Amino acid sequence: MSVISTKLRLVINNLSKINLRAKQIIRHGGYYSSEYLEDLGKVSTKFEVTKDPVDWKCVENILPRKTIPEPVKKDEYPSGWQPQADDMQSRPYYIERTRNHLIPVYLDLAQHNIRRHTIIRRVKGDIWLLEKEVTEFLQTLSNKPIRLQVNEFAGFIRINGDFVNAIKYWLKNKGY
Amino acid sequence: MLANILPKLRNTTSLCRYFSSALTTNENIEPRHLQYPSVYQKPRQIWVENLDSIDERKLGLIELHPTVFAANPRIDIIHQNVRWQQLYRYVSYAHTKLKFEVRGGGRKPWPQKGLGKARHSSIRSPLWKGGGIAHGPRSPTPHFYMLPFYTRINGLTSTLSIKFAQDDLHVVDNLELPTDEKSFLEELVKSRNWGPSVLFVDDTDIMPRNITAATDEIKHINLMPVYGLNVYSMLKYETLVITRSAIDLIESKILENLNRNDDKTFTGKYKVNQV
Amino acid sequence: MSKSADKALNLLRSLPRLCLGNIRDNPGSRSSRKRGRGQHGGDKHGAGNKGSGQRQNYMRLGYETGNNPFYLRFPNEPYYKGHHLKRQYPPMSMLDLQRLIDLNRLDMSKPIDLVAILNTGVFKLKPDQHQFGVNLTDEGADIFKAKINLEVQWASELVIAAVEKAGGVITTAYYDQHSLQAMLNTRKFFERGIPIPRRMTPPADAIEYYTDPTKRGYLADPEKISEERLVLAQKYGYTLPKIEEDKTYEMLTQRKDPRQIFFGLNPGWVVNLRNKVILKPQEEKLVEFYQS
Numbered sequence: 001m002s003v004i005s006t007k008l009r010l011v012i013n014n015l016s017k018i019n020l021r022a023k024q025i026i027r028h029g030g031y032y033s034s035e036y037l038e039d040l041g042k043v044s045t046k047f048e049v050t051k052d053p054v055d056w057k058c059v060e061n062i063l064p065r066k067t068i069p070e071p072v073k074k075d076e077y078p079s080g081w082q083p084q085a086d087d088m089q090s091r092p093y094y095i096e097r098t099r100n101h102l103i104p105v106y107l108d109l110a111q112h113n114i115r116r117h118t119i120i121r122r123v124k125g126d127i128w129l130l131e132k133e134v135t136e137f138l139q140t141l142s143n144k145p146i147r148l149q150v151n152e153f154a155g156f157i158r159i160n161g162d163f164v165n166a167i168k169y170w171l172k173n174k175g176y
Numbered sequence: 177m178l179a180n181i182l183p184k185l186r187n188t189t190s191l192c193r194y195f196s197s198a199l200t201t202n203e204n205i206e207p208r209h210l211q212y213p214s215v216y217q218k219p220r221q222i223w224v225e226n227l228d229s230i231d232e233r234k235l236g237l238i239e240l241h242p243t244v245f246a247a248n249p250r251i252d253i254i255h256q257n258v259r260w261q262q263l264y265r266y267v268s269y270a271h272t273k274l275k276f277e278v279r280g281g282g283r284k285p286w287p288q289k290g291l292g293k294a295r296h297s298s299i300r301s302p303l304w305k306g307g308g309i310a311h312g313p314r315s316p317t318p319h320f321y322m323l324p325f326y327t328r329i330n331g332l333t334s335t336l337s338i339k340f341a342q343d344d345l346h347v348v349d350n351l352e353l354p355t356d357e358k359s360f361l362e363e364l365v366k367s368r369n370w371g372p373s374v375l376f377v378d379d380t381d382i383m384p385r386n387i388t389a390a391t392d393e394i395k396h397i398n399l400m401p402v403y404g405l406n407v408y409s410m411l412k413y414e415t416l417v418i419t420r421s422a423i424d425l426i427e428s429k430i431l432e433n434l435n436r437n438d439d440k441t442f443t444g445k446y447k448v449n450q451v
Numbered sequence: 452m453s454k455s456a457d458k459a460l461n462l463l464r465s466l467p468r469l470c471l472g473n474i475r476d477n478p479g480s481r482s483s484r485k486r487g488r489g490q491h492g493g494d495k496h497g498a499g500n501k502g503s504g505q506r507q508n509y510m511r512l513g514y515e516t517g518n519n520p521f522y523l524r525f526p527n528e529p530y531y532k533g534h535h536l537k538r539q540y541p542p543m544s545m546l547d548l549q550r551l552i553d554l555n556r557l558d559m560s561k562p563i564d565l566v567a568i569l570n571t572g573v574f575k576l577k578p579d580q581h582q583f584g585v586n587l588t589d590e591g592a593d594i595f596k597a598k599i600n601l602e603v604q605w606a607s608e609l610v611i612a613a614v615e616k617a618g619g620v621i622t623t624a625y626y627d628q629h630s631l632q633a634m635l636n637t638r639k640f641f642e643r644g645i646p647i648p649r650r651m652t653p654p655a656d657a658i659e660y661y662t663d664p665t666k667r668g669y670l671a672d673p674e675k676i677s678e679e680r681l682v683l684a685q686k687y688g689y690t691l692p693k694i695e696e697d698k699t700y701e702m703l704t705q706r707k708d709p710r711q712i713f714f715g716l717n718p719g720w721v722v723n724l725r726n727k728v729i730l731k732p733q734e735e736k737l738v739e740f741y742q743s
Contacts, residue, residue: 063638096216154248
């Protein structure tokens with residue numbers, strides 16, 4: 001490690017001898033203390049400008065995408081993710097996937113994790129039929145009565161209790 | 177109530193069939209290709225109209241994306257957007273003086289004890305008439321805040337959907353008028369029942385000469401590039417007339433922003449001093 | 452089939468035109484900041500009687516009315532010495548990685564390194580908070596089935612075994628703070644016009660990890676790594692897939708130079724995104740520096 005640091009020190013010392021605008025290092029610099037950009041004029045350091053397509057392809061590979069890509073159709077998805085079924089037009093209600101193509105069922109925690117609510121968002125169509133089916137399904141899992149709130153206009157159902165995984169499993173089996 | 181509905185009935189399908197031979201033409205209007213097609217909602221259709229003549233001519237039908245033009249009409253989100261647009265650049269210059277700023281009041285008015293009067297240390301305390309104000313406005317007070325990103329997009333889609341649903345949205349192929357006289361435009365707007373105030377939206381900020389000259393003199397008919405489209409303006413003007421290219425732009429912008437990859441960079445708290 | 456949005460839009464067709472004068476927020480969403488007056492909101496205005504509560508003269512947080520408070524009772528404990536200076540590797544599970552591959556967010560046909568993971572936008576890294584990269588955890592190691600060329604910063608033995616069982620290749624590599632800042636948002640970094648920095652060698656306490664073939668360190672001997680692959684296959688009981696006979700062998704064996712941050716781009720180069728050109732230094736001393 002010490003060998004590397006002495007080598008670096010040598011190189012940096014040599015660098016300062018080259019005609020580069022080596023600016024004074026300002027620690028904790030701010031907006032008002034920074035100098036304006038100046039045109040360096042004729043730069044005497046030798047450099048080449050290349051337009052190699054192989055290099056440019058490497059650059060394009062590492063630039064971030066602007067929009068989220070569409071998932072590709074495969075036979076099996078090992079992570080357990082499942083794309084939505086194709087027959088959504090004929091369904092009475094529709095649960096739209098999120099922009100990341102996942103199921104919009106969330107856990108709402110409050111009061112130091114004592115209050116646990118499950119929220120099914122992005123519901124379109126006959127939300128009352130979905131409410132009926134969900135209560136039927138969840139009643140088999142719980143002895144206590146299933147308490148829930150339906151907001152038809154905003155398109156969500158808020159269920160008292162933590163049934164996130166159960167509802168995700170149920171929706172996946174239905175093809176949503 | 178009936179007076180509100182009758183003008184709107186003009187554009188419904190039943191009456192259109194009666195007028196169709198006079199109003200529609202066989203001009204080829206290129207069908208639109210919708211990005212991110214919606215699975216559950218069907219695309220909406222709208223007539224493309226002309227601005228060449230005072231009489232209305234329907235040039236063809238184009239499709240509109242349901243996520244943008246048939247979104248849930250959230251009146252509360254529209255209100256939040258309008259409030260934000262009005263407040264974020266508002267600076268209040270109301271100013272009141274504090275007790276040390278009011279002239280005088282350095283001396284104790286009367287001794288602490290012995291007089292039978294209440295104890296006071298200055299005549300300009302907030303208790304006194306003419307004294308300073310304890311918690312009053314202090315100028316300049318900015319009311320800047322940023323509405324969350326998706327609330328702003330929701331505001332745009334809700335307003336566009338409401339304009340489309342209430343028949344106040346019209347699509348034209350371009351903003352080329354035959355003359356630059358303002359009477360032509362006024363007659364056109366009146367005969368088509370477009371409401372007194374009209375907002376023409378194009379995709380660029382350089383507009384054709386004739387329409388610029390005509391609307392220059394009319395205060396309630398204005399031009400706007402699509403990047404300036406906002407909730408407040410869409411509600412202020414009764415009718416919204418958008419060109420077909422502007423519709424392409426606004427739809428693609430909204431849909432791309434709804435499917436962005438890097439949304440974690442701007443969904444957090446808005447930092448004024450950081451890029 | 453009635454949809455609530457369509458129901459509402461249909462309703463609006465017969466209602467008056469929406470304008471600035473007939474919109475409002477949801478009732479109860481906004482409360483006024485006015486001072487309460489009258490029997491219930493007024494009198495003491497919720498501040499109680501006398502004391503620091505009514506006089507807004509509160510005791511400082513943690514104060515225990517005179518006795519030695521809890522936060523001052525205990526001196527520095529030796530077990531957490533230097534915790535604020537330690538390197539952190541925020542976790543990402545193999546299940547997350549598999550999900551990203553299934554959702555087409557990560558391209559299996561190209562090497563997956565920290566840059567690729569950061570570009571998905573799913574993994575957040577904060578280098579200024581002593582976070583040095585990805586720690587791949589073993590949740591989802593049983594269902595992992597992707598043949599990839601993976602480069603992470605920390606991986607346990609089970610994770611390495613799971614990746615190699617699927618037919619892939621895993622390496623652990625170190626990136627210093629400057630390199631990480633460049634990798635966070637490559638577009639922003641190139642727009643700064645700074646030459647790509649040289650990746651620094653790991654610090655003294657990390658060198659042991661990154662030169663260890665059992666951890667598949669990038670500074671380790673490749674021959675010893677291939678020996679360790681066999682050892683792991685025997686330990687966890689799977690047949691080691693022969694990557695030499697694989698079609699994607701070239702991609703799987705692609706590796707970065709210890710001084711390289713991005714695949715295919717050398718340190719010292721300046722990328723011009725606007726004109727789509729790359730500026731490469733030719734000055735002897737610069738070339739020597741960037742190649743050392």
